[in-house]
Amino acid sequence: MSNNRSFWVWINERLPISGFLKASMTEYYAPKNFNFWYFFGSLALLVLVLQIFSGIFLLAHYYSHANQAFDSVQGIMFDVKWGWLVRYIHATGASMFFLVIYLHISRAYLYGSFRKPREVLWILGWIIYIVLMAEAYFGYVLPFGNMSYWGGEVITAIIGSIPVVGDWLVSIVRGGPGLGGATLTRFMAFHVVLIPLLLIVIVVVHLVALHQVGSNNPDGIEISKKLDAHGRPLDGIPFHPYYTVKDIYGIGVFLTIFAIIILFAPTFHGLILEYDNYIPANPLQTPHDVTPAWYLSPYYAILRSIPSKGLGILTLGASIMLPFFLPWLDRCPAKSVRYRPVYFAMLLALATSLLVLGWIGMQPASPALLPPARIALGVYIGFFILLPIISRFEPVRPVPDRVRS
Amino acid sequence: MSVKQDKDEKDSEVLDRKELSKRRFLTATTAALGTAGIGVLAVPFVKSLEPDAAAAAASVVTVDISEIPPGGHLTTSWQQKPLIIVHRTPEMLATLSQVTSQLKDPDNKVPQQPSYAQNIYRSRKPEWLIMMQVCTHLCCSPTYDPKKGTVSSTWLGGFFCACHGSRYDLSGRVMSGSPAPENMVVPEYTFIEGGKSIQVTGLDKKSKLC
Amino acid sequence: MLRIGLLAGAVIFAVVYGGVGYANEVQVQVQAPKYQFNKKTIIRGGIFFAQHCLTCHSMKYIRYNRLAADLGLDKKFIKRNFMTPAGAKYLRGMITAMPPKLAAKWFGVTPPDLTLVARYRGVDWIYTYLRSFYWDPGKSTGWNNHLFPGVAMPNVLFSYTGTIDGKGHVLKKATYSPQEYDRITTDLTAWMRYTSDPSIIVRKKIAPYVIGFLLIFTLFAYLMKRAYWRDVH
Numbered sequence: 001m002s003n004n005r006s007f008w009v010w011i012n013e014r015l016p017i018s019g020f021l022k023a024s025m026t027e028y029y030a031p032k033n034f035n036f037w038y039f040f041g042s043l044a045l046l047v048l049v050l051q052i053f054s055g056i057f058l059l060a061h062y063y064s065h066a067n068q069a070f071d072s073v074q075g076i077m078f079d080v081k082w083g084w085l086v087r088y089i090h091a092t093g094a095s096m097f098f099l100v101i102y103l104h105i106s107r108a109y110l111y112g113s114f115r116k117p118r119e120v121l122w123i124l125g126w127i128i129y130i131v132l133m134a135e136a137y138f139g140y141v142l143p144f145g146n147m148s149y150w151g152g153e154v155i156t157a158i159i160g161s162i163p164v165v166g167d168w169l170v171s172i173v174r175g176g177p178g179l180g181g182a183t184l185t186r187f188m189a190f191h192v193v194l195i196p197l198l199l200i201v202i203v204v205v206h207l208v209a210l211h212q213v214g215s216n217n218p219d220g221i222e223i224s225k226k227l228d229a230h231g232r233p234l235d236g237i238p239f240h241p242y243y244t245v246k247d248i249y250g251i252g253v254f255l256t257i258f259a260i261i262i263l264f265a266p267t268f269h270g271l272i273l274e275y276d277n278y279i280p281a282n283p284l285q286t287p288h289d290v291t292p293a294w295y296l297s298p299y300y301a302i303l304r305s306i307p308s309k310g311l312g313i314l315t316l317g318a319s320i321m322l323p324f325f326l327p328w329l330d331r332c333p334a335k336s337v338r339y340r341p342v343y344f345a346m347l348l349a350l351a352t353s354l355l356v357l358g359w360i361g362m363q364p365a366s367p368a369l370l371p372p373a374r375i376a377l378g379v380y381i382g383f384f385i386l387l388p389i390i391s392r393f394e395p396v397r398p399v400p401d402r403v404r405s
Numbered sequence: 406m407s408v409k410q411d412k413d414e415k416d417s418e419v420l421d422r423k424e425l426s427k428r429r430f431l432t433a434t435t436a437a438l439g440t441a442g443i444g445v446l447a448v449p450f451v452k453s454l455e456p457d458a459a460a461a462a463a464s465v466v467t468v469d470i471s472e473i474p475p476g477g478h479l480t481t482s483w484q485q486k487p488l489i490i491v492h493r494t495p496e497m498l499a500t501l502s503q504v505t506s507q508l509k510d511p512d513n514k515v516p517q518q519p520s521y522a523q524n525i526y527r528s529r530k531p532e533w534l535i536m537m538q539v540c541t542h543l544c545c546s547p548t549y550d551p552k553k554g555t556v557s558s559t560w561l562g563g564f565f566c567a568c569h570g571s572r573y574d575l576s577g578r579v580m581s582g583s584p585a586p587e588n589m590v591v592p593e594y595t596f597i598e599g600g601k602s603i604q605v606t607g608l609d610k611k612s613k614l615c
Numbered sequence: 616m617l618r619i620g621l622l623a624g625a626v627i628f629a630v631v632y633g634g635v636g637y638a639n640e641v642q643v644q645v646q647a648p649k650y651q652f653n654k655k656t657i658i659r660g661g662i663f664f665a666q667h668c669l670t671c672h673s674m675k676y677i678r679y680n681r682l683a684a685d686l687g688l689d690k691k692f693i694k695r696n697f698m699t700p701a702g703a704k705y706l707r708g709m710i711t712a713m714p715p716k717l718a719a720k721w722f723g724v725t726p727p728d729l730t731l732v733a734r735y736r737g738v739d740w741i742y743t744y745l746r747s748f749y750w751d752p753g754k755s756t757g758w759n760n761h762l763f764p765g766v767a768m769p770n771v772l773f774s775y776t777g778t779i780d781g782k783g784h785v786l787k788k789a790t791y792s793p794q795e796y797d798r799i800t801t802d803l804t805a806w807m808r809y810t811s812d813p814s815i816i817v818r819k820k821i822a823p824y825v826i827g828f829l830l831i832f833t834l835f836a837y838l839m840k841r842a843y844w845r846d847v848h
Contacts, residue, residue: 082449252833
């Protein structure tokens, strides 16, 4: 026992481990009323770790040469021992990453977690989301199936619409005419090294920003305003052990669902692994519907709903950038949807518009779908435009000064 | 640990002990299950690094020997290591019994060859030597020197390793005075297509290349 | 509870609406095969494939030796029934002996590799395709297909389908019974479903253990959480 203590003392004189654990876990107080929506931060971290590990073991077998990429992926599925498992984990993990992130973002909308003093936290999170979309896009091109090829072509073409530097940018992204071997090797550099490093750094900063201001909670009130005699929040509980054990339970539920998907429906009817990507890349034949993965589909629907190329891309860009301004658009004194019935209706409309756009994005292009897409786009943009006005005047239920469970 | 800061101290103590042991049990069990789960999950990941079915398929190699004349030889590669096939003449075979006293392991006691090659010719058919041309000292590739009197005045033909001077006879058996400990390895092979080709399939588990 | 329900609803919504169908040349209604997907039907389909389809179509990702482990066959059986093309090697893939360039010359297009066809066409499409050939004197092979107009492939199953023209009139009766016809097409479909994802065999085997373990783990994790959270009011 004494050996243990003195070893610990020795280490802590050289690395601030005990202090760090105290500040971030055992003496870091989080609101005690976290609900279902608060699982998804730790789950996102879990999925990130899963993706990195499965990615490394895929990288051990993948060939990034245009002639060999597709076959190397099939080699992983057919020849490598347990290769199919590693690949399915990585593909399902990618979709799960977005599902988890969308639920994580929903929590922020529901409870006003983007409001002061958490503006930087929100901005960092939204940056992580955008970087994640880039990571998913580069990764999707790597298997070099026909969807990989054409999806890669289409998105790199969008870059070309940037005025002045567009064409040059496309040439440095593609490394040649069309999507070729040069594109594949650099996409691998981005997908395997550049973006994972970026992601890890931004996630760490995101967590630092969180610990600086403390978590929000479903009632939207600041627990740091009511402290006890020791200076601890009355409505707070130490993150460890309470939220460590709760998150472990959440991980158990998540992994069970994850395993069910991988073992019983790994392609998930074409949502996780698209059918057309089982055909090798063919520069001479576009698949019938070049739809992106489901998690990018609302943006695709937005793009398709605008008949002009430049205006469409601008609208797409605006839809992705608008949420950055959210902390300053919401002027209501109350944060949480629990006390804001009008905001609740707005959120329902926002969520519906995104689901409708998502569904439309996965259908083949059709003129009949343009009106609903445009209406949904209108609702989506309308949410951000109307929020500053409505939030000033909306009725607010009495907000408690202590949290409700 | 407890957040019940307004409860009676003694009551909390009693409750805590029962709660504590329950918590310890559950924590220990969950931790054990979690560790076991991660351990089991690690197995397929580690196994995925083992040579795959493509590597296994590449390990079976067929070599056409029909064009090798008597006295001729062919060097090719098997599993990225040199494989030599020598079509030995009767004169070459005669030297094998003349060098017995110079050899470390003339009777092939060390299992560096399959059972059908445990003879003076170290092969299925006397005239065909099929052997890994890898010196058992430190893995260099010994040169094939069949001509008499080249390596030394008493040289009857065999292999000479330039790295550290190991010598072998025309069956790959190591000579005394060489730093190499064992005879060169004969792989597992069969004759196919009526003797026109050989198919090398693997190495005997007990044999050591170098 | 409500939230879990909403989430489940969202997932179901996604599954129902998510799958992108094959709206291409389909004027024909794609039929779903009624079949058993098990080792027996897979093996039967595979043997038929090896004896009738391997002459033109490869399945290069399926090595012969994996049939032993996956389907419980021995090497002799595989050699006799599956390794039909010249030059077939036990450790290597099912490659047709027909040279691709010559095939392209004869048929106009190289017969595609079929390992993954069940992935990008789907099981229903394959089943319907095999049953949609009709006699068309305008084509060089004499055959056309309702599901794939202008297809270069002749009707290999003509003894099972009989010779039927574009309007459904029977020009020559099938030499096999309708049951055998149904059986051969469902067997082939089962075989192609297996080859497109052989991992299904292992997945089905380990699923109860993996999910069972995870459920037990989650249960203990929940009990642990509940024990600690007793303190929190």
